[in-house]
Structure formats: C-alpha cells, structure tokens
Amino acid sequence: MSEQERGPLGGLRVPGGSGGTDPLGVPFQHDPLGGPAPSARSGRGSEEEVRASAVCAVGICDGSGWVIDDDGEARPCECRKRKIRRARTRGMQSTIPERYRGVSFDRPPISNMAADPGTAAVVREIRDYCENIDAELDEGNGVWLHGSAGTGKTSLAMLISKTALEAGHSVAIYSMPRLLARIRRTYDADSNEEGYLAFFDRLTSVDLLHIDDLGAEKRTDWVLEQLYAIVDRRYEERRSIVVTTNLDTDDLREQIGDRTVSRLLQMCDMEKPVFGDDWRERRGLVIPPAPDARA
Numbered sequence: 001m002s003e004q005e006r007g008p009l010g011g012l013r014v015p016g017g018s019g020g021t022d023p024l025g026v027p028f029q030h031d032p033l034g035g036p037a038p039s040a041r042s043g044r045g046s047e048e049e050v051r052a053s054a055v056c057a058v059g060i061c062d063g064s065g066w067v068i069d070d071d072g073e074a075r076p077c078e079c080r081k082r083k084i085r086r087a088r089t090r091g092m093q094s095t096i097p098e099r100y101r102g103v104s105f106d107r108p109p110i111s112n113m114a115a116d117p118g119t120a121a122v123v124r125e126i127r128d129y130c131e132n133i134d135a136e137l138d139e140g141n142g143v144w145l146h147g148s149a150g151t152g153k154t155s156l157a158m159l160i161s162k163t164a165l166e167a168g169h170s171v172a173i174y175s176m177p178r179l180l181a182r183i184r185r186t187y188d189a190d191s192n193e194e195g196y197l198a199f200f201d202r203l204t205s206v207d208l209l210h211i212d213d214l215g216a217e218k219r220t221d222w223v224l225e226q227l228y229a230i231v232d233r234r235y236e237e238r239r240s241i242v243v244t245t246n247l248d249t250d251d252l253r254e255q256i257g258d259r260t261v262s263r264l265l266q267m268c269d270m271e272k273p274v275f276g277d278d279w280r281e282r283r284g285l286v287i288p289p290a291p292d293a294r295a
C-alpha cells in the first residue's frame with residue numbers, strides 16, 4: 001500500500017472519501033432528524049453528502065444513507081439512523097472509561113464470577129441481556145445491579161454499555177456524582193455549556209443511560225428533581241437504563257428520593273414477584289460478596 005492511500009493519522013482512507021467534512025458524514029447540526037430525501041436535494045450539497053460517507057455501516061445502501069424502495073421512494077437507511085443516534089451523544093460522556101475498556105465475559109473479574117456458583121447466575125443473566133441487546137433496548141428493559149464494593153457490578157454494567165456501543169446504539173455513561181455535577185453546571189447562568197433543556201433532551205433520548213454508583217452523594221432537592229425528571233421521561237418513552245448501587249433500596253430511597261427509586265425499580269422489572277423460575281424474569285440482580293476482591 002502506498003503512502004497516498006493512508007489517512008493523515010495512518011488509518012485507511014476510504015476510497016472516494018473527501019476531507020473537510022463532518023466525521024459522521026451527516027449535517028446533523030442543521031438536520032438532526034433527517035432532512036429531505038436525495039431526490040429533493042440538488043447541486044453540490046447532495047454530491048458532498050454522498051461522498052462524505054462512501055461506505056454503509058450496515059451494508060445496505062450505497063453509502064448515501066438512503067435506500068430507494070420498490071415505489072421509487074427514498075427512505076433513510078439504518079446506517080443513517082445510527083449516525084443520527086450517535087450525533088445525539090455529542091457533548092455527553094459516551095465512551096467506556098479507560099480502566100473498563102477491556103471488560104469481557106472471557107476475562108477477570110467476569111470470567112471468575114461466571115465460574116463462581118454464587119455469581120454464575122448473575123453473569124448468565126447479563127450475558128443473556130447482551131446477546132439480545134437490540135431487543136432489550138427496543139423494549140426499554142433496564143438492569144439494576146446491587147452489590148457491595150468489589151463485587152464486580154461496575155464491570156458487568158460496563159460490559160452492557162460496551163455491547164450496546166458496539167451494536168451501534170447511543171449510550172450515556174455517568175457516575176452519579178458526575179451526572180449531578182453536570183446537571184448543576186447546565187443551570188449556571190454564565191456557563192457556556194449547553195443549557196439544561198438541551199442536555200435533558202440528550203439524556204432522555206439516548207438508547208441507554210448508564211448511571212454508576214447510584215446514591216453515592218448528598219445533593220440538593222433541585223438536583224434530585226432533575227434526576228427524577230430524567231428517569232421519569234425515560235420511563236414514559238420506554239428507554240433503557242442500567243444502574244449500579246451499593247445501597248439497598250431503603251437507603252437509596254432516603255438518598256435520591258422515593259419516586260425516582262420506584263420508577264427505576266419498575267424499569268428494571270424489580271416489582272415482579274420472585275419465586276423459583278421467575279427469578280430469570282427479573283433484571284434486578286443482587287451480587288453476593290465474594291472472598292476475593294473484585295473490581
């Protein structure tokens with residue numbers, strides 16, 4: 001391969017791709033929900049958009065982001081929908097934190113948990129969720145992971161987010177203290193960051209909201225109101241949430257409020273009765289402490 005075929009950072013250059021365009025290849029800042037079909041476009045703008053994304057991420061369209069159906073009507077391709085979903089996570093924490101990037105069912109701590117009779121069932125449940133990630137997120141199913149420090153709950157939750165990201169879903173990942181701090185900042189009148197409403201929209205529209213360490217800090221009533229508003233909106237719109245906490249539900253109600261906890265429990269099917277085989281139905285998973293330390 002010649003030097004000319006490589007991009008500026010050594011990555012492969014996509015044939016026909018052009019520089020100077022948005023990396024997503026979608027003019028989402030003007031057109032967040034999909035603009036007119038290519039037939040309605042004209043001139044250079046249309047050509048540039050086609051060139052900007054020469055390869056369809058799901059192998060369906062010709063790279064334009066549009067599919068022409070039997071009636072000759074253009075409809076958005078799945079790859080375009082994915083790009084728009086990704087664009088929604090701009091300005092949000094939507095990558096796996098460094099120390100959890102390598103998280104996998106095949107590696108410790110999760111491989112150890114799978115081999116441990118005390119935690120094998122929890123790992124099976126998470127594996128099941130990950131294997132059906134598209135359907136689980138479509139249905140708005142959530143996962144609640146409760147366990148004391150060092151039980152591996154954060155690793156399991158990160159594995160869910162990693163799976164969702166790899167499947168092309170939009171994910172926002174926040175520790176509880178960071179999320180509350182971020183909400184507080186959007187409220188500062190002199191802040192240059194986007195306002196609360198814009199942040200609220202993004203937080204409620206991502207496919208998966210992941211909150212780590214729920215109940216980890218004391219906060220004001222105002223911030224708790226906002227947290228409830230986010231959770232409640234996601235509940236109404238059937239959007240999934242993954243939470244980890246080391247508090248039991250009574251302590252959590254004390255920390256973040258009764259209404260928010262009740263909504264979260266509903267989203268994670270915690271209110272189903274738990275008898276025998278019904279255990280498999282629920283997504284509220286309690287991880288028993290283990291003798292060896294887990295992250």
Ligand SMILES: [Zn+2]
Pocket residue numbers: 056057058059060061062063064065066077078079080
């Ligand atoms: Zn496509």
